[in-house]
Amino acid sequence: MALDEATLGQLRETVRRFVSERLIPLEAQVAEDDVVPESVVEEMRALGLFGLSIPEAYGGLGLSMFDEVQIAFEFGRTSPAFRSVIGTNNGIGSHGIIIDGTETQKNHYLPRLASGEIISAFALTEPQSGSDAASISTTARREGNEYVINGTKRYITNAPEASLFTVFARTAPKTEGVKGISALLVEGDIPGITIGPWDRKMGQRGAHTADVTFTDCRVSADALISGAEGVGFKTAMKVLDRGRIHIGAVCVATAERLIDDSLRYAMERQQFGQPIAAFQLIQAMLADSRAEAYAARCMVEETARRRDSGLPVVTEASCCKLFCAEMVGRVADRAVQIHGGAGYMAEYGIERFYRDVRLFRIYEGTSQIQQLVIARNMMREAGE
Amino acid sequence: MSFGQSIIFNEIQGVSHQMKILVPIKRVIDANIKVRVKSDQSGVELNNVKMAMNPFCEIAVEAALRLREAGEAEEVIVVCAGPANGKETLRTALAMGADRAIHIESEDSPEPLAVAKLLKAVVEREKPGLVILGKQAIDGDNNQTGQMLSALLNWSLGTFISRLSVEDGAFHVTREVDGGLENLKLSGPAVVTVDLRLNEPRYASLPNIMKAKKKPMEELTAAALDVDITPRLTVLKVEAPASRSAGVRVHDAAELVDKLKNEAKVI
Ligand SMILES: Cc1cc2nc3c(=O)[nH]c(=O)nc-3n(C[C@H](O)[C@H](O)[C@H](O)COP(=O)(O)OP(=O)(O)OC[C@H]3O[C@@H](n4cnc5c(N)ncnc54)[C@H](O)[C@@H]3O)c2cc1C
Ligand SMILES: Cc1cc2nc3c(=O)[nH]c(=O)nc-3n(C[C@H](O)[C@H](O)[C@H](O)COP(=O)(O)OP(=O)(O)OC[C@H]3O[C@@H](n4cnc5c(N)ncnc54)[C@H](O)[C@@H]3O)c2cc1C
Numbered sequence: 001m002a003l004d005e006a007t008l009g010q011l012r013e014t015v016r017r018f019v020s021e022r023l024i025p026l027e028a029q030v031a032e033d034d035v036v037p038e039s040v041v042e043e044m045r046a047l048g049l050f051g052l053s054i055p056e057a058y059g060g061l062g063l064s065m066f067d068e069v070q071i072a073f074e075f076g077r078t079s080p081a082f083r084s085v086i087g088t089n090n091g092i093g094s095h096g097i098i099i100d101g102t103e104t105q106k107n108h109y110l111p112r113l114a115s116g117e118i119i120s121a122f123a124l125t126e127p128q129s130g131s132d133a134a135s136i137s138t139t140a141r142r143e144g145n146e147y148v149i150n151g152t153k154r155y156i157t158n159a160p161e162a163s164l165f166t167v168f169a170r171t172a173p174k175t176e177g178v179k180g181i182s183a184l185l186v187e188g189d190i191p192g193i194t195i196g197p198w199d200r201k202m203g204q205r206g207a208h209t210a211d212v213t214f215t216d217c218r219v220s221a222d223a224l225i226s227g228a229e230g231v232g233f234k235t236a237m238k239v240l241d242r243g244r245i246h247i248g249a250v251c252v253a254t255a256e257r258l259i260d261d262s263l264r265y266a267m268e269r270q271q272f273g274q275p276i277a278a279f280q281l282i283q284a285m286l287a288d289s290r291a292e293a294y295a296a297r298c299m300v301e302e303t304a305r306r307r308d309s310g311l312p313v314v315t316e317a318s319c320c321k322l323f324c325a326e327m328v329g330r331v332a333d334r335a336v337q338i339h340g341g342a343g344y345m346a347e348y349g350i351e352r353f354y355r356d357v358r359l360f361r362i363y364e365g366t367s368q369i370q371q372l373v374i375a376r377n378m379m380r381e382a383g384e
Numbered sequence: 385m386s387f388g389q390s391i392i393f394n395e396i397q398g399v400s401h402q403m404k405i406l407v408p409i410k411r412v413i414d415a416n417i418k419v420r421v422k423s424d425q426s427g428v429e430l431n432n433v434k435m436a437m438n439p440f441c442e443i444a445v446e447a448a449l450r451l452r453e454a455g456e457a458e459e460v461i462v463v464c465a466g467p468a469n470g471k472e473t474l475r476t477a478l479a480m481g482a483d484r485a486i487h488i489e490s491e492d493s494p495e496p497l498a499v500a501k502l503l504k505a506v507v508e509r510e511k512p513g514l515v516i517l518g519k520q521a522i523d524g525d526n527n528q529t530g531q532m533l534s535a536l537l538n539w540s541l542g543t544f545i546s547r548l549s550v551e552d553g554a555f556h557v558t559r560e561v562d563g564g565l566e567n568l569k570l571s572g573p574a575v576v577t578v579d580l581r582l583n584e585p586r587y588a589s590l591p592n593i594m595k596a597k598k599k600p601m602e603e604l605t606a607a608a609l610d611v612d613i614t615p616r617l618t619v620l621k622v623e624a625p626a627s628r629s630a631g632v633r634v635h636d637a638a639e640l641v642d643k644l645k646n647e648a649k650v651i
Contacts, residue, residue, distance in 0.1 A: 003594070004597075006472055006475065007593060007594060007597060010472075010475065010476060010479060010588070010593045010596075011590055011593055011594075014479075014587055014588055014590065014593060015590075017587065018587055043587075046587075046589055047587055047589050047590055048589045048590035048591040048592075049590065051591075052590070061590055061591060061594060
């Protein structure tokens with residue numbers, strides 16, 4: 001249910017203040033130390049940030065998609081590493097359960113995910129299977145009342161912190177294709193799971209990914225999401241669909257932050273006896289960034305509204321992910337340019353954002369995969 | 385010392401754990417906004433300007449919540465006098481954790497004395513053991529309401545406090561005064577006004593913001609409380625402070641003396 005204007009305004013204002021007062025001052029430190037301090041994670045728990053999209057009946061806020069993107073527009077105004085802390089519980093780590101979980105699974109996990117007591121992760125990608133997610137080879141073999149999981153998952157966000165994994169594995173041979181893929185809920189502290197060392201990444205330091213290896217890892221048959229085999233791939237696609245709108249919103253917020261920083265710098269920095277903002281070539285960069293970020297904001301809001309009203313948004317959600325991720329890349333590039341030498345130097349933080357936002361074009365479906373989804377849907381619609 | 389009236393002993397009353405705390409709050413222009421004077425100089429531009437709870441009132445709310453959480457009080461009531469949108473500010477206080485709210489609606493924001501009279505009427509209805517106010521509101525910087533309220537009620541008063549505790553049935557406060565710090569013991573019931581260093585107010589959590597909608601908000605009017613809030617002051621003109629031009633750097637003492645003598649003409 002959508003919130004009234006005043007309540008949504010207060011939520012937004014609170015998140016905005018938290019971001020400005022607590023998170024923005026810590027950006028450089030988090031990048032330097034490669035961790036978000038536990039005290040800040042605790043504040044995020046106290047604020048209720050882990051349960052934005054988890055239904056109220058399970059202890060979350062149950063925000064509509066429109067309200068959720070409004071919060072993301074605020075929370076995204078700082079280093080994406082902070083969002084990554086709450087990102088899995090609000091997205092890929094919880095939505096498998098919300099969309100397809102059994103009532104027992106929902107009652108068991110969602111309240112603790114909403115409170116942030118446990119951190120979750122989504123384990124789909126493998127060393128030999130990225131964009132072609134249907135090609136995964138991790139197996140879950142049924143033995144009596146248990147599944148025995150074997151295989152390796154790669155680049156798994158929050159794996160080092162997670163105590164709950166949504167794992168995609170084959171319960172039937174590869175010849176069965178996507179119909180052989182199932183989703184299982186695996187708790188992090190059971191025998192047979194090994195978390196690799198943190199990956200050394202291009203950006204988003206403070207957010208961690210790692211390999212997750214399963215060696216004869218046994219879970220109860222109840223761990224099967226939805227209680228049925230063979231529907232895991234559908235679950236994965238539904239989860240990623242919803243996440244695309246959210247990622248779009250985060251890209252908008254990061255772009256708006258970079259535009260603010262660039263504008264402020266351009267109005268202060270003097271060359272040739274005037275602020276560089278007075279030069280039309282600088283103005284063109286500012287204006288292009290502003291127009292593109294605005295277009296992105298509008299499409300995210302519109303797609304969120306459509307989804308809330310029950311209309312299909314698969315194509316629109318992919319459009320959001322594609323356009324917003326590419327847009328923030330261009331905005332970050334211009335931000336570096338407007339800052340001149342300072343844009344290239346770590347001290348100003350602009351180059352850090354430039355590296356951070358590069359990820360948005362890659363994960364949760366690369367830009368190329370979004371293009372494929374959009375074009376395929378276009379052709380299907382034309383054929384209908 | 386500027387405010388010598390800090391202890392007014394009334395008949396000694398213990399502080400009870402069933403105590404209610406009343407926290408008056410004011411809605412003001414957000415502290416981060418640059419204010420502009422209206423073109424007709426009748427006041428400050430309020431249209432389309434971001435408003436927020438007065439920061440000192442936030443500290444007062446936080447102080448009340450901490451006393452309740454420590455088991456020293458049972459209920460925290462927030463009250464706001466002024467235009468209808470004051471309800472939004474009250475909702476913020478409810479979201480922080482206050483139990484219920486009272487809004488006394490009026491067209492304009494009443495003057496300090498009128499507010500103090502309204503608060504006195506609310507105190508008589510609610511019978512709180514403690515009233516916690518901000519030391520001043522950042523709009524008019526009047527610094528009057530708490531003092532006036534304590535005089536009207538004839539209650540103990542502690543202004544500019546940076547520490548507050550309840551021990552042995554009395555309020556112990558530290559006041560930030562011109563000469564340093566002053567520790568006082570106030571018998572209840574009491575009025576205190578809080579300074580910046582008392583605490584760091586919490587953020588309202590998102591779930592609590594959503595729950596705040598369901599907390600009780602009573603609507604009153606000055607007429608119902610039998611208080612005359614007709615303004616007694618007339619604002620003649622509001623002007624922005626003259627803008628200061630940048631300073632100049634002098635090269636030596638001789639130039640300084642020369643400028644002081646011939647340009648500034650002060651020596
Ligand atoms: C920081 C980070 C965090 C991540 N977190 C998670 C996580 O939590 N859980 C998880 O499961 N995964 C996660 N991933 C994995 C991520 O989803 C994959 O990296 C992504 O899907 C791309 O897969 P890949 O890396 O194998 O690249 P590949 O699939 O090998 O793609 C390489 C290139 O080929 C292109 N390409 C591939 N197929 C086609 C095609 N058919 N047509 C045109 N171009 C094509 C791609 O667009 C890309 O440009 C994360 C990755 C990163 C970097
Ligand atoms: C890694 C690195 C190594 C360097 N090494 C050296 C070195 O060895 N020796 C040395 O002397 N310098 C060096 N520099 C400095 C470099 O040459 C300057 O950073 C560069 O000339 C830009 O100047 P600036 O950083 O002051 O940016 P600014 O001049 O402030 O420019 C900021 C932005 O304004 C734009 N701009 C400025 N004027 C106008 C205008 N009139 N119209 C339109 N747009 C305008 C610029 O194109 C830029 O986008 C180095 C810089 C870096 C980052």
